[in-house]
Amino acid sequence: MASQKQMEVVTKGTGFRRRPKTITYTPGTCELLRVMMKESKLTNIQQRHIMDIMKRDLEKEKQRLQNIFATGKDMEERKRKAPPARQKAPAPELDRFEELVKEIQERKEFLADMEALGQGKQYRGIILAEISQKLREMEDIDHRRSEELRKGLATT
The missing domain is CATH 1.10.287 (Helix Hairpins)
Structure with missing residues (x-):
């Protein structure tokens, strides 16, 4: 089975910030995206941003595969739960x-x-x-x- 790749996308909305959705792409699709970026008229900053996202995802996938080879099983990253926030005195009400x-x-x-x-x-x-x-x-x-x-x- 081919490895999957995730990439952030911007969602259309009402102007309020939302968490970006992640979409899974195969390596072939990623290569197609690179070719399309070169043919499109994206600025260098936009191309660099997309490439940075793709590189970060590639690094995560490499780390996951290293863990599989080292331990023989897929060890998912377990995130620690944040300690419950201490309740402070209410902040002064903003004007x-x-x-x-x-x-x-x-x-x-x-x-x-x-x-x-x-x-x-x-x-x-x-x-x-x-x-x-x-x-x-x-x-x-x-x-x-x-x-x-x-x-x-x-x-x-």
């Missing part, structure tokens, strides 16, 4: 304005990731609309805070 700043940063990072993968055009309009909506909400918060500050200064 909605700060939450919006973080959300905008996440959207920008997502758009940059998609542009690096050549899918920026597909997501740019959606992400920019979400960012402008959040900016409007930030302006409203700023306006309300300014009014409250003016009223507070007027009464003193």
Whole structure:
């Protein structure tokens, strides 16, 4: 049976980050992907990213085969369970304005990731609309805070 290879793929979605799905490819399919990459007009960064993923998976497969030859059986990597997180005192509640700043940063990072993968055009309009909506909400918060500050200064 031919060895299988896994490769990360980007899933289409609503703009929120998700864990990438893994797909299993045979070595012949991987070679076909290499040829297709050379023929396509991917940037060097995109090609390098794909090749890095393929190399990492190849290294994992080599390690697995070494374990099989050494022990005579397939030893799956057993991951230790993380110790239960200690409950700390609740963190101070984040201000909605700060939450919006973080959300905008996440959207920008997502758009940059998609542009690096050549899918920026597909997501740019959606992400920019979400960012402008959040900016409007930030302006409203700023306006309300300014009014409250003016009223507070007027009464003193």
